[in-house]
Amino acid sequence: MTTTSSDSAATAVSVRGLRRVFPVRGRPDVVALDGIDLDVAPGEFVSLIGPSGCGKSTLMRLVADLDDPTTGTIAVFGKTPRRARLDHDFGVAFQQSALLPWRTVSRNIALPLELAKVDSGEVKRRIGELLDMVGLSQFGDHYPDQLSGGMQQRVAIARSLAERPKLLLMDEPFGALDEMTRERMQTELARIAGESGAAVILVTHSIPEAAFLSDRVVVMSPRPGRIVDVVDVGLGDQKERTEDLREASGFFEAVKRIREALHGVEGAAPKAAEQR
């Protein structure tokens, strides 16, 4: 619980002894997270993977200050999550694109900038850049319901990047997409993350996705939600993560190691339950 501030200032996210318990009326409390320690370096890409209900979204929400820990501490760039949120230090993207249906693509992307009261000339310039970045330059004036699911998700990602955050929090952003679109989006995200130099925490259910994108993969187990393994993928710089990587032997090796770590979780889960 006691980390020196110089430690945490050098990290993008620093989590110590984190525990989150949800009281459930008439039933035993749900221990969504227990004993979580995690450091994410600036510019590092970390994926969270694990069975449904192991607390991935809960961890994400705690880092984003959308929820409060029961015990433990979180530092985001050496600040409290609340301070970091008020300072617009991170961008968020969810499984659903969460676009506002009454706003055009451009104005959806502009939302974080408008909320931060960025002046309109700068907003306009930035919208142009972001539309280019996600390949939607032709669609600025469209409404979300005129776009495919993949395009909507790209808008959501552009929106999360609007303020050039040094930290991106993404909860299954590609969960609703088909396999082809998904792979294309992963390649784009690798490029964008490489270009922006932002640290990324990505929640995913897909082993290949985690292997392709991550520097490190955090494997979690449910009830209580714990970190059971951290797989160093280390397939090199984000900029080198192109389609070719999916055919490389290092990629298959990483997939195998993550799968083994995950299968360990399923084997270990009943044991963990007995210990309680």
Added chain:
Amino acid sequence: MIARALRLALPPLLLGILSLGLWEIAVKALHIKPFVLPAPSTIWAQFVKHFDNIVKGAVGTGRNALIGVLVGAALAILLAIFASLVRVVADMSAPIVAAASVVPIVALAPVLYTMFGADKQTGRWLVAAVSVYVPVYLNTLKGLRRAQPIHRDLFRANAASGWQVTRHLTLPGALPYVATGIKIGTALAVINALIAEYFGGPVGGLGKSITSSAASSNYPLAWAYVLGAVLLGMFAYLIGAAIERLASPRGAG
């Protein structure tokens, strides 16, 4: 487009013409007295003859309804926003306003005439305003609560202030509901502004003309004014429907 509109409009139009024809024939063949039911042709003749007065009456009643809609809707929207920001107010007021919706507001008209003076339109404005207020307030409140948790999370993660959430999320999201409230309220305002005239107040509206024609046993003329009232009601409905159309999600915000 036109073919589809025709196909939609033709059956009710034919039915309307058919019933008018049957009505005409029935009145003529059965020698029904005009004070029981005048023939459509007689009513139409009166409608054409007194067209100027009917339009004047419709404008008078319509103006009262419009003032009621503007005042009632504006108050309802402002107070609903306030109520949604201060949770207790919303929880306390919603059941009271809902209960008020079953009170026949128009029954208050005679009382209002004595309060504000029988030569003033104030009582009628108030009746119209209250009848708009109820559906607009309740619908706006419902719409303001409609914001999805994931959108709230998005705004919170982007450090939006309470007012920014209202301005950029809850209000635009509530707009279609507000419009539905206004549509319902507009129809009610016209009906109530018209009926309020039955209970007294200054001359000049359609309702007043209906009662005075009937009182002087000029039934075909009374029916002609009723026809005017039907047309005014349809006009109000069309305006309400147009507002609702404009406020559909894509046009909002």
